[in-house]
Amino acid sequence: MNLLSPSVLRDLFMDVFLNLFRKKLRALLTMTGVIIGAFLVVLILSLSHGLSEFLDQQVRAVWDERMIKVRLKKGGAPEKMAKGLFGGLGEPPQEVKKDNEEEIPGAFKFRHIPHASIEKLRKIDGVMEVQPEIWVMPRSMQVK
Numbered sequence: 001m002n003l004l005s006p007s008v009l010r011d012l013f014m015d016v017f018l019n020l021f022r023k024k025l026r027a028l029l030t031m032t033g034v035i036i037g038a039f040l041v042v043l044i045l046s047l048s049h050g051l052s053e054f055l056d057q058q059v060r061a062v063w064d065e066r067m068i069k070v071r072l073k074k075g076g077a078p079e080k081m082a083k084g085l086f087g088g089l090g091e092p093p094q095e096v097k098k099d100n101e102e103e104i105p106g107a108f109k110f111r112h113i114p115h116a117s118i119e120k121l122r123k124i125d126g127v128m129e130v131q132p133e134i135w136v137m138p139r140s141m142q143v144k
Contacts, residue, residue, distance in 0.1 A: 113132065118130055
């Protein structure tokens with residue numbers, strides 16, 4: 001007996017169709033489970049694709065792959081910047097003077113690229129724009 005013969009297939013479909021009406025609760029729960037499962041698979045795939053696109057867009061908005069940042073070799077002191085950002089929380093404001101600026105978190109000498117060097121960078125063929133970057137940590141700042 002061939003399992004794919006028309007009579008066998010017709011009998012199988014009749015059994016399935018009749019069982020749908022005989023065991024209604026089981027059939028309803030099975031169909032509901034299949035529908036919910038398919039919906040969740042589509043939802044998770046859509047969310048992961050959307051999140052990936054969102055993160056790519058955010059990175060592109062902050063950082064252009066054609067952009068180059070140039071900094072001085074000395075004077076940036078990343079450890080002082082980090083100490084300035086995270087150190088000194090809860091302490092009262094202190095006055096920064098030349099003699100104590102190394103002691104106060106966040107107060108450090110800013111070194112800058114000279115204006116002549118910035119102009120040289122602007123004149124390089126293919127350079128579209130040069131922008132100096134300024135870091136300010138305004139936790140407790142008063143300008144006199």
